[in-house]
Amino acid sequence: MPESVVDINQLRFAYSGTPFELKLDHFEIRDGERVALIGPSGCGKSTLLDLIAGIREPNEGSVETAGRTMGSMSMAQRRTLRLESIGFVFQEFRLLEYLTVLDSILLPIRLAGQSVDRALRERTQTLASRAGIAHLLKRRPARLSQGERQRAAICRALIGTPSLVLADEPTGNLDPMTGNAVLDLLFDEVNKAGATLLLVTHQHEILPRFDRVVDLGEANESAGNESGVSR
Amino acid sequence: MSSRASLHACGLAWKHLSFHGVRSGILVLSLAISIALPLVMQSLVSRGEQATTSRASVTPLLLGAPGGSVDLVLGALWFLPEELKTLPARESDEINGSGLATALPLSMTARASGYPVVGTDVAYLDFRGLDVTDGRQFAVPGECVLGSRVAAAKGLAPGDTILTDPEGLLDIGGGYPLRLRITGVLAPSNTPDDGAVFCDLKTSWIIAGYGHVHVEVTETEDPEAIMGDNDGRPIASSAVTPYTELTPELLSTLHFHGEPEDLPVEAIILVPKDAKSRTILSGRLGLRDEVSVVYPSEVVKEVLDRVFQIGALLAGILVATGVATLGVVLLVLALSIRLRKDELDTLRRIGAPRSATITLLLAEVVMLAALACMIAFAALAASTALPADLVLRLAT
Numbered sequence: 343m344p345e346s347v348v349d350i351n352q353l354r355f356a357y358s359g360t361p362f363e364l365k366l367d368h369f370e371i372r373d374g375e376r377v378a379l380i381g382p383s384g385c386g387k388s389t390l391l392d393l394i395a396g397i398r399e400p401n402e403g404s405v406e407t408a409g410r411t412m413g414s415m416s417m418a419q420r421r422t423l424r425l426e427s428i429g430f431v432f433q434e435f436r437l438l439e440y441l442t443v444l445d446s447i448l449l450p451i452r453l454a455g456q457s458v459d460r461a462l463r464e465r466t467q468t469l470a471s472r473a474g475i476a477h478l479l480k481r482r483p484a485r486l487s488q489g490e491r492q493r494a495a496i497c498r499a500l501i502g503t504p505s506l507v508l509a510d511e512p513t514g515n516l517d518p519m520t521g522n523a524v525l526d527l528l529f530d531e532v533n534k535a536g537a538t539l540l541l542v543t544h545q546h547e548i549l550p551r552f553d554r555v556v557d558l559g560e561a562n563e564s565a566g567n568e569s570g571v572s573r
Numbered sequence: 574m575s576s577r578a579s580l581h582a583c584g585l586a587w588k589h590l591s592f593h594g595v596r597s598g599i600l601v602l603s604l605a606i607s608i609a610l611p612l613v614m615q616s617l618v619s620r621g622e623q624a625t626t627s628r629a630s631v632t633p634l635l636l637g638a639p640g641g642s643v644d645l646v647l648g649a650l651w652f653l654p655e656e657l658k659t660l661p662a663r664e665s666d667e668i669n670g671s672g673l674a675t676a677l678p679l680s681m682t683a684r685a686s687g688y689p690v691v692g693t694d695v696a697y698l699d700f701r702g703l704d705v706t707d708g709r710q711f712a713v714p715g716e717c718v719l720g721s722r723v724a725a726a727k728g729l730a731p732g733d734t735i736l737t738d739p740e741g742l743l744d745i746g747g748g749y750p751l752r753l754r755i756t757g758v759l760a761p762s763n764t765p766d767d768g769a770v771f772c773d774l775k776t777s778w779i780i781a782g783y784g785h786v787h788v789e790v791t792e793t794e795d796p797e798a799i800m801g802d803n804d805g806r807p808i809a810s811s812a813v814t815p816y817t818e819l820t821p822e823l824l825s826t827l828h829f830h831g832e833p834e835d836l837p838v839e840a841i842i843l844v845p846k847d848a849k850s851r852t853i854l855s856g857r858l859g860l861r862d863e864v865s866v867v868y869p870s871e872v873v874k875e876v877l878d879r880v881f882q883i884g885a886l887l888a889g890i891l892v893a894t895g896v897a898t899l900g901v902v903l904l905v906l907a908l909s910i911r912l913r914k915d916e917l918d919t920l921r922r923i924g925a926p927r928s929a930t931i932t933l934l935l936a937e938v939v940m941l942a943a944l945a946c947m948i949a950f951a952a953l954a955a956s957t958a959l960p961a962d963l964v965l966r967l968a969t
Binding site: 395397417418421422423424425426428430432436438439440441445449450453454455456457482498 | 576577582588589593915916919920922923924
């Protein structure tokens with residue numbers, strides 16, 4: 343049986359001063375799984391991604407990501423874990439406006455203090471070619487279409503060969519056709535990298551593409567076992 | 574954070590500054606001006622003080638008509654266009670005759686192409702250590718030597734001529750401008766002498782209208798100069814030459830209305846033979862009401878004290894402005910960080926070390942400050958090319 347990439351137990355999280363509360367008794371994602379996270383707005387899907395990535399700390403319970411227990415790690419160690427083992431894809435792309443596509447893709451590598459050697463340059467080129475943006479490497483985000491921006495963001499998330507990819511509504515800002523193409527790219531690259539995918543979405547028509555679907559709204563309400571729709 | 578990551582954070586900072594080039598440029602210029610202004614001001618004042626003091630200190634005594642001693646010093650040492658009262662040239666002869674000092678008369682009322690024309694003795698050039706690098710000194714009326722700045726600005730050399738400026742364009746009865754023959758160009762001295770035209774006293778008197786030559790209209794080469802004949806006397810046409818030139822042929826007709834020793838000079842530089850002569854001379858001249866003897870170094874000290882009072886006030890204002898500008902720049906940077914909240918949050922989510930984010934922001938501030946300092950110091954270096962006596966000129 344594959345190892346757990348994400349293992350959450352007895353999780354309780356609340357934003358101070360708000361009635362919001364995320365309760366999850368147990369949630370687990372196995373290595374190589376492709377999991378969709380659905381649920382109504384405000385049920386805590388993005389918050390859960392933040393907790394898994396160590397951006398936020400739970401009030402109670404434990405979060406284990408890529409074999410590391412977040413509660414026992416310092417903030418700096420959690421940042422390093424994100425940089426080395428987790429790839430983030432955001433709904434609003436979050437490309438830095440002053441960086442070219444090439445610089446954007448290589449950003450995590452450079453932030454980690456790694457040198458950009460020939461092999462990495464070739465990998466960047468291959469990744470960009472497969473994403474269909476190899477001819478746009480010198481352009482800045484302002485001169486890219488929405489779909490091209492998300493493709494660049496996916497390349498940035500995958501350049502460091504992460505073991506876990508967290509995607510927060512990556513097709514939310516794209517038209518259906520572009521969205522499907524971007525999903526194709528994301529699935530292909532995750533498969534090629536042998537990574538695990540946790541993707542937040544509101545688009546039920548794409549759910550059949552996942553190994554498993556988790557409805558966080560139900561899970562949160564029941565605060566019982568890992569629940570929701572599963573395939 | 575590794576040194577490579579720090580370097581990359583600096584690279585990100587540079588890319589951000591370059592992307593927002595206009596904003597960065599405005600910030601750099603604002604900072605540069607705030608830094609440069611007090612430095613340049615301080616430098617100019619300091620160099621001005623040095624240059625002014627040194628010129629005054631090598632001019633032992635100055636004789637002029639009674640009146641403002643500051644105007645007399647500024648006129649005689651810096652040829653500033655002050656309306657000075659005059660004293661007769663005889664004073665100069667008498668002092669030379671006394672054997673107590675060498676007298677160097679100065680007549681500075683005329684201008685040529687906007688530059689002061691200084692009528693004096695060739696001994697003035699020796700006194701100031703002014704060497705003629707090209708050509709020779711002036712020898713006869715109608716000749717002149719140019720200060721280096723005049724020659725460079727007008728592109729003139731020995732053998733060329735320069736016209737004096739008309740005293741009044743609407744004064745049709747006034748004297749014509751005089752065309753001066755240039756016999757030499759002085760070596761640069763970084764003093765007001767570089768911006769002057771030197772000739773002998775007689776030439777300056779002719780320009781002022783105290784002397785003239787007679788031109789025979791029948792001997793001119795211009796066929797249109799004679800309009801007709803009236804009982805054997807030629808009638809000159811209006812096609813007259815709009816200037817006078819003292820050719821060797823005309824010099825024999827040169828004459829002055831009155832005795833040359835009665836003609837005016839604006840100032841006389843006195844170079845006493847020794848300290849005793851200086852004391853005797855200043856004592857004797859100090860007793861006379863019709864002349865005024867001044868010590869240029871003392872007068873200049875008074876002027877500089879006044880200039881520096883204004884300079885100190887100005888420096889205070891500049892420092893206050895600089896502090897205000899720095900405040901605005903810091904505010905802009907603080908607002909910029911707030912505007913970059915999403916960018917910084919993205920870096921945090923990707924996993925950028927906190928030190929990388931801090932390095933990114935600090936590097937931008939350091940780069941802006943470094944660029945501003947480079948521009949400021951370049952401006953400071955460039956300011957050394959300005960005339961050393963600029964502050965005194967501006968202040969007066």
